[in-house]
Amino acid sequence: MNSGFYGNTFAVIIAVENYQFRIKTVDYARNDAIAFQQWLINNLKVPQENIKLWLDVDATKSALNEELQYEISNLTESDRFIFYYAGHGFYDGGYNKITTWDTHPNNIQETTVSLNRILMEPLRNSRCNQCLIFIDACASYIDEQLVSRDFIADMNTKEFSDFVRSSNYRAMFLSCSRGEKSYGSPELGHGIWTHFLIKALNGEAPEAVERERFITSTSLQNYLSKIVPDYIKSSTDIRGTQKPWAEVSSSNTFIIFEVSGASSEGSNNYIDFIFIPERLIIDFENDLIIAHLRGLENDGRHFPMYDYEGLKEIDVEAYCIRISKVKNEIRKILEEIMDFLMEYEWEEEVIFERSDDKFNISAFLYEDDKTREITVSLGLSLKISGLHPMGDTIFDSEFDVANDELKIYTDSSDYNLEEVEIQQIFSDCWDEIRRYFLLQKEIEKELLNEIDE
Structure with a gap:
């Protein structure tokens, strides 16, 4: 789902x-x-x-x-x-x-x-x-x-x-x-x-x-x-x-x-191969996100492993995904949120997700129970390294509906990425949902004016 x-x-x-x-x-x-x-x-x-x-x-x-x-x-x-x-x-x-x-x-x-x-x-x-x-x-x-x-x-x-x-x-x-x-x-x-x-x-x-x-x-x-x-x-x-x-x-x-208070510490998962990205390249002109990988065959140890020395290297293809595909999937999940808002009543937090073998996008629709202000948070993870089942974090973003303010940040990214560059590439994905909330505000304002009159 x-x-x-x-x-x-x-x-x-x-x-x-x-x-x-x-x-x-x-x-x-x-x-x-x-x-x-x-x-x-x-x-x-x-x-x-x-x-x-x-x-x-x-x-x-x-x-x-x-x-x-x-x-x-x-x-x-x-x-x-x-x-x-x-x-x-x-x-x-x-x-x-x-x-x-x-x-x-x-x-x-x-x-x-x-x-x-x-x-x-x-x-x-x-x-x-x-x-x-x-x-x-x-x-x-x-x-x-x-x-x-x-x-x-x-x-x-x-x-x-x-x-x-x-x-x-x-x-x-x-x-x-x-x-x-x-x-x-x-x-x-x-x-x-x-x-x-x-x-x-x-x-x-x-x-x-x-x-x-x-x-x-x-x-x-x-x-x-x-x-x-x-x-x-x-x-x-x-x-x-x-x-x-x-x-x-x-x-x-x-x-x-x-799960409330769950922790992944002490995980004893066994994985067959480890893929370690050498570097992550965002090639905007050619519409590509590329990661050159180093592949290692596991020698029987359990994850997490921090010492990779002595493991046998294997041939792997570089990770590659189109920026336009990722942007399209972000737009789709934001459209799902708009469809949901038009059809359902809700409280506190609702979770949305899109995923395939290359990426994972998680979005959270949240309403403060005191101020009734709404925020939409969305994070992009790419399944690059093979170490994280849900993917490697690229960026997180948050849209403050009340102030019409969008923040895209890379503080929690698994890679050394320029926040400004990420903002330039992905900020337009939010255009439709921003217009939706602005329109809703205008409708509410007109209704209040009619009531006052």
């Missing part, structure tokens, strides 16, 4: 730990669902009445077929929808299916539900374009007497890919990759993947936090894809593999949650 605003959050949480008919128990599924519900209430501040929690006997085929689709049909454009499932499932007849409390082992195909039919298709047809889907289940066989949360057959990842690509604001997180198992842990009292998912979402995993503040789609998946297999290998007797998998909409990364 490109922007961080939404109206209300609605959630459906489903966990089937015990089945009505002779189907293997999914250990700790109820614990997982309740922990996820607590995160929604305590951290995301979702009202309890906005959360549907269906455990065991409540999670029937008819409930998923009828009630879930009804909940989705009531969503609006500004709503965010979150779905969590823990239980068994399988792939059959071209569709991914999940089991319900009343699934029968003698008639698996007819007593399970299609994820596409009950969830993905209704969301595609709804007005909602902001959704997160978490599924703690796996891709093996339900009748194997193992310790995993078994799927009857391999899940089809293409179905998930097609779903998230139908919108710019969708993501699905699965506990394992195709053909693998998703394991529970008696020591943790949870599914291993869900345990670390909740830990990250609670802000208790610095490795999952970007800029000491945000849990993003990318940071969450990077954290889960590393911590889960590492934990299984180092802390359990399980010999199977479990590599979490995610499919995210075309915007590449977005903010899931802002």
Whole structure:
């Protein structure tokens, strides 16, 4: 998703730990669902009445077929929808299916539900374009007497890919990759993947936090894809593999949650390569930002690393992006803010973001609760070095609406850049939003004059 605003959050949480008919128990599924519900209430501040929690006997085929689709049909454009499932499932007849409390082992195909039919298709047809889907289940066989949360057959990842690509604001997180198992842990009292998912979402995993503040789609998946297999290998007797998998909409990364007081200190992220910019060149005449890089292959150390001596050099291409492309993306995010202001009521701070594999632009719309004065802050980061997941800071800017004053500064830049040069290159990006606020002032002034008359 490109922007961080939404109206209300609605959630459906489903966990089937015990089945009505002779189907293997999914250990700790109820614990997982309740922990996820607590995160929604305590951290995301979702009202309890906005959360549907269906455990065991409540999670029937008819409930998923009828009630879930009804909940989705009531969503609006500004709503965010979150779905969590823990239980068994399988792939059959071209569709991914999940089991319900009343699934029968003698008639698996007819007593399970299609994820596409009950969830993905209704969301595609709804007005909602902001959704997160978490599924703690796996891709093996339900009748194997193992310790995993078994799927009857391999899940089809293409179905998930097609779903998230139908919108710019969708993501699905699965506990394992195709053909693998998703394991529970008696020591943790949870599914291993869900345990670390909740830990990250609670802000208790610095490795999952970007800029000491945000849990993003990318940071969450990077954290889960590393911590889960590492934990299984180092802390359990399980010999199977479990590599979490995610499919995210075309915007590449977005903010899931802002963590209060989070810190990235103590991060234990492992990275394969280090790219160190030799210098950054802004070539305005040729419409280019260029960084010559030195590439080093990691020798097994964990990030952050401060001693690069002895690392093997690798061939890399120089970083290069067009100034006009960056300026165009800045204008687009400022247009999103204008569209938002014309359509929604809001309070305090709203976050917007645009990102691809070259850049990250974050903008903040803020209104002082005492003075009611509005400021728009925007920062540009370019993904040059490979050391910072959200990119290397180029400049920050702030527009003071009340005083019609724009400041662009490079104090926090990761590079030695001339503030005046940056101001000259990027200040015109703000022209439209400045005109918008000036027009709003004129309209307000005319209305006040009419009232006085």
